[in-house]
Amino acid sequence: MKPEKLKPNVVSWSLASIASLVYVFCVLLVFIAPEITINFFKYIFHGIDITQIASYDLQPLGIIIGFVEVVAFSFIFGWYFAKIYNYIDKKSR
Numbered sequence: 025m026k027p028e029k030l031k032p033n034v035v036s037w038s039l040a041s042i043a044s045l046v047y048v049f050c051v052l053l054v055f056i057a058p059e060i061t062i063n064f065f066k067y068i069f070h071g072i073d074i075t076q077i078a079s080y081d082l083q084p085l086g087i088i089i090g091f092v093e094v095v096a097f098s099f100i101f102g103w104y105f106a107k108i109y110n111y112i113d114k115k116s117r
Contacts, residue, residue, distance in 0.1 A: 027113060032106035039102035040095045047094045051087055054080070 053061040058080045066074050 027117070029110045029113070030106040032103045032110075035106040036099045036102035039105075040098040043094050043098035044091065047091055051082065051090075054082060 050061070058078075062075055062078045062080075066072065
C-alpha cells in the first residue's frame with residue numbers, strides 16, 4: 025500500500041484557516057475581557073508578566089495587519105510542514 029502524501033496547499037489553507045479563527049477569537053476576547061485575557065496568556069508564556077507590554081487599545085488597522093500576518097505565516101508554515109513531511113516520509117522508506 026502506497027503511503028499518502030500531504031498536499032502542501034491543503035495543509036497550508038487548513039492551518040491558515042484555523043489560525044485565522046483563533047486570531048479572531050483572541051481579538052474578541054481582548055475586546056470583551058481584556059484583563060482576564062491578558063492574565064490567561066501570562067500563563068501560556070510561563071508566568072512572564074505581559075501586562076507590562078500588553079496594549080488594551082486595539083486599532084482596526086492593527087487588527088487587520090495582525091490578521092494578514094497570522095494567515096500569511098500560517099500558510100507558509102503549513103506549506104513547509106507538508107513539504108518536509110513528504111521529504112522525510114520518502115527518505116524513511
